[in-house]
Amino acid sequence: MRANCWMGKEHVSVETVPDPKILNQRDAIVKITSTAICGSDLHLYNGYVPSMESGDVLGHEFMGEVVEVGRGVQNLKKGDRVVVPFPIACGSCFSCQRGLFSVCENSNPNAWMAEKMWGHSPAGIFGYSHLLGGFAGGQAEYARVPFADVGPIKVPDGLTDDQVLFLSDIFPTGYMGADLCCIQPGDTIAVWGCGPVGQFAMKSAFLLGAERVIAIDRFPERLRMAREKVGAETINYEDVELLPTLKDMTGGRGPDACIDAVGMEAHSPGLVGAYDRAKQAMRLETDRPVALREAIMACRNGGTVSVIGVYGGFIDKFPAGSMMNRSITIKTGQCHVQRYLKPLLERIQNGEIDPSFVITHRMPLEQAPEGFAMFRDKQDDCIKIVLKPH
Amino acid sequence: MATDTNNSSKQLANGLGWFSIGLGVAELATPNLVAKLIGVNDGSTTKKILRSYGARELAAGVGILYGSNPSGWLWARVAGDVLDLSSLVKAMTSDDNKRGRAIAATAAVVGVTVADVRCAMQLANSKSNQQNGRSSTMISSSIIIGRNVDEVYGFWRNFNRLPEILDRLEAVQTLDDKRSHWKLSLPLGRTLEWDAEITHEQPNSRIAWRSVSASVPHSGEVRFEPAAGGRGTKVTVEIRPEGHSTIFAKPFALAPEQHVIIALHNLKQLLETGEIIKSDASIHRGIHAAQPPADFPAGNNGLRSAAAV
Numbered sequence: 001m002r003a004n005c006w007m008g009k010e011h012v013s014v015e016t017v018p019d020p021k022i023l024n025q026r027d028a029i030v031k032i033t034s035t036a037i038c039g040s041d042l043h044l045y046n047g048y049v050p051s052m053e054s055g056d057v058l059g060h061e062f063m064g065e066v067v068e069v070g071r072g073v074q075n076l077k078k079g080d081r082v083v084v085p086f087p088i089a090c091g092s093c094f095s096c097q098r099g100l101f102s103v104c105e106n107s108n109p110n111a112w113m114a115e116k117m118w119g120h121s122p123a124g125i126f127g128y129s130h131l132l133g134g135f136a137g138g139q140a141e142y143a144r145v146p147f148a149d150v151g152p153i154k155v156p157d158g159l160t161d162d163q164v165l166f167l168s169d170i171f172p173t174g175y176m177g178a179d180l181c182c183i184q185p186g187d188t189i190a191v192w193g194c195g196p197v198g199q200f201a202m203k204s205a206f207l208l209g210a211e212r213v214i215a216i217d218r219f220p221e222r223l224r225m226a227r228e229k230v231g232a233e234t235i236n237y238e239d240v241e242l243l244p245t246l247k248d249m250t251g252g253r254g255p256d257a258c259i260d261a262v263g264m265e266a267h268s269p270g271l272v273g274a275y276d277r278a279k280q281a282m283r284l285e286t287d288r289p290v291a292l293r294e295a296i297m298a299c300r301n302g303g304t305v306s307v308i309g310v311y312g313g314f315i316d317k318f319p320a321g322s323m324m325n326r327s328i329t330i331k332t333g334q335c336h337v338q339r340y341l342k343p344l345l346e347r348i349q350n351g352e353i354d355p356s357f358v359i360t361h362r363m364p365l366e367q368a369p370e371g372f373a374m375f376r377d378k379q380d381d382c383i384k385i386v387l388k389p390h
Numbered sequence: 391m392a393t394d395t396n397n398s399s400k401q402l403a404n405g406l407g408w409f410s411i412g413l414g415v416a417e418l419a420t421p422n423l424v425a426k427l428i429g430v431n432d433g434s435t436t437k438k439i440l441r442s443y444g445a446r447e448l449a450a451g452v453g454i455l456y457g458s459n460p461s462g463w464l465w466a467r468v469a470g471d472v473l474d475l476s477s478l479v480k481a482m483t484s485d486d487n488k489r490g491r492a493i494a495a496t497a498a499v500v501g502v503t504v505a506d507v508r509c510a511m512q513l514a515n516s517k518s519n520q521q522n523g524r525s526s527t528m529i530s531s532s533i534i535i536g537r538n539v540d541e542v543y544g545f546w547r548n549f550n551r552l553p554e555i556l557d558r559l560e561a562v563q564t565l566d567d568k569r570s571h572w573k574l575s576l577p578l579g580r581t582l583e584w585d586a587e588i589t590h591e592q593p594n595s596r597i598a599w600r601s602v603s604a605s606v607p608h609s610g611e612v613r614f615e616p617a618a619g620g621r622g623t624k625v626t627v628e629i630r631p632e633g634h635s636t637i638f639a640k641p642f643a644l645a646p647e648q649h650v651i652i653a654l655h656n657l658k659q660l661l662e663t664g665e666i667i668k669s670d671a672s673i674h675r676g677i678h679a680a681q682p683p684a685d686f687p688a689g690n691n692g693l694r695s696a697a698a699v
Contacts (some may be wrong), residue, residue, distance in 0.1 A: 134671025
């Protein structure tokens with residue numbers, strides 16, 4: 001089959017690789033009808049995630065048709081149309097029983113590696129480094145889905161791929177970002193990053209009862225999408241000073257909750273950005289935590305900072321004093337997608353949201369390398385690319 | 391005994407470290423005097439060379455006394471000695487210099503070089519002994535499995551199934567109530583076999599064993615206890631290699647503790663989910679891209695058990 005492979009830093013290539021096989025009895029093989037490039041794929045592309053090997057098949061947002069099931073899968077059959085969640089979860093361990101699917105205790109064959117780096121291991125993830133399992137990803141014609149009796153959700157034919165594809169990651173991820181904020185009526189939520197996850201976090205904040213949502217970014221097309229498609233107020237942090245502006249907009253109190261939908265490659269103008277870039281280049285810190293620092297400083301006393309942007313290693317200049325003295329709650333995690341699939345599919349079916357609004361580009365799988373470069377450089381106002389393998 | 395050797399070579403190293411610093415300071419501060427002493431002319435090139443040698447001596451001295459790897463710095467001194475000797479040989483063959491003093495200096499440097507080499511070798515030896523000695527410290531790891539104690543104990547007590555969870559363990563054969571025969575496959579088609587004997591057994595609680603073969607001298611135990619809060623079973627494995635056996639380190643690419651941790655993860659997966667999870671990369675030994683396999687790799691422990699179920 002054809003598959004988009006990571007070949008090295010800033011180098012992906014569509015290669016011919018063997019077709020996936022059933023390796024465990026609870027596996028299914030899915031013929032992929034739609035797959036997407038995620039913002040977190042750019043962290044791999046830019047070389048900030050350790051333990052990648054040349055030839056790794058990328059991609060963790062995909063859906064398609066079941067073409068083969070292992071003996072242990074009773075709930076799926078050939079021909080079922082499914083969306084596959086990006087974290088792989090067994091459904092029976094301590095974490096899964098508590099709904100914490102993205103920290104499944106049993107789905108990472110390389111758990112010992114992650115334990116060395118992070119203390120304990122999270123779940124395995126499709127196409128996202130060997131630290132997270134070494135699973136081939138879904139930017140391909142076919143994919144093997146482990147624990148297929150737990151993860152994939154069947155979707156009705158009445159909904160298009162574009163409407164349901166993002167149940168695999170970015171819609172539930174944005175939704176969890178808002179969910180973690182414990183939104184109360186009247187709340188103002190500020191969201192750092194107006195990429196697809198940020199857009200879904202904002203939309204979800206409204207769905208969960210927020211009164212105001214403030215979007216923070218520097219790309220005009222992304223701020224426009226936040227205004228026009230989501231109904232958020234917007235701040236371009238290159239035009240104004242961010243923290244005083246947020247204070248002014250909230251009567252000096254600060255947003256009730258702040259969502260970091262940026263993660264480890266934050267952009268920042270001026271000295272702070274140069275400082276973090278230099279330290280990252282010298283391997284003195286692995287991640288650039290500009291958005292996280294700002295979110296903590298901006299958040300109102302007793303408010304919540306929700307971190308759904310991806311971090312990999314260590315940061316410095318963390319405003320611990322601001323966090324502790326002002327009773328800030330920090331909540332975070334890779335999305336427990338399996339927990340949100342059903343309720344969010346219902347919201348799509350009820351017409352409360354049509355997730356396809358974030359799509360700006362569609363292209364065949366063969367053009368994935370051009371897609372990665374375009375997405376990284378935000379060429380042609382690129383916000384979200386959907387790839388078609390067949 | 392090993393400790394005595396260790397102490398005396400450390401003392402020698404300290405002496406050489408201070409000697410380095412003394413010579414370094416002299417060469418840096420008074421290159422003229424040093425040049426006269428060793429019988430070479432004290433032109434500006436000589437002074438430059440002596441000053442640079444002085445800096446080198448100073449660095450090596452500080453490294454030997456305060457660095458984390460004194461034997462490495464001693465080898466740096468040896469390299470410096472060779473440089474000194476080649477300079478002195480050059481000096482002896484030049485008519486500008488006082489040959490007698492240069493010969494005396496050369497003899498002195500040869501003596502110091504011998505001391506440097508001996509000391510570096512002794513320290514390197516005692517270091518590798520310490521590292522080997524590390525394998526004789528206990529390996530211990532534990533995990534919580536969401537199953538009842540009797541189920542987890544029951545799996546373990548049936549030694550024949552342990553190859554399912556421990557990579558490279560080919561087979562365990564029960565000989566009688568107490569004794570069993572273990573066979574490990576090593577790289578390059580080699581194998582390692584030993585007999586083990588249960589020394590203590592308390593059903594649903596503890597199994598202790600020791601090896602009765604000289605090939606793999608060790609003892610160990612595995613304990614089973616209800617996890618706090620009724621959350622299943624806490625399994626703890628302890629293995630104590632005996633003597634200076636390095637067998638636990640050598641056959642494996644990973645540290646032996648890692649193998650115990652991986653085995654415990656495998657046991658948990660097997661009992662909680664029914665099988666050991668495979669990824670496109672993990673089915674291969676060693677590094678492999680996360681791509682579907684063209685064929686099932688042969689001889690992989692986990693795959694064999696998956697196919698056997």
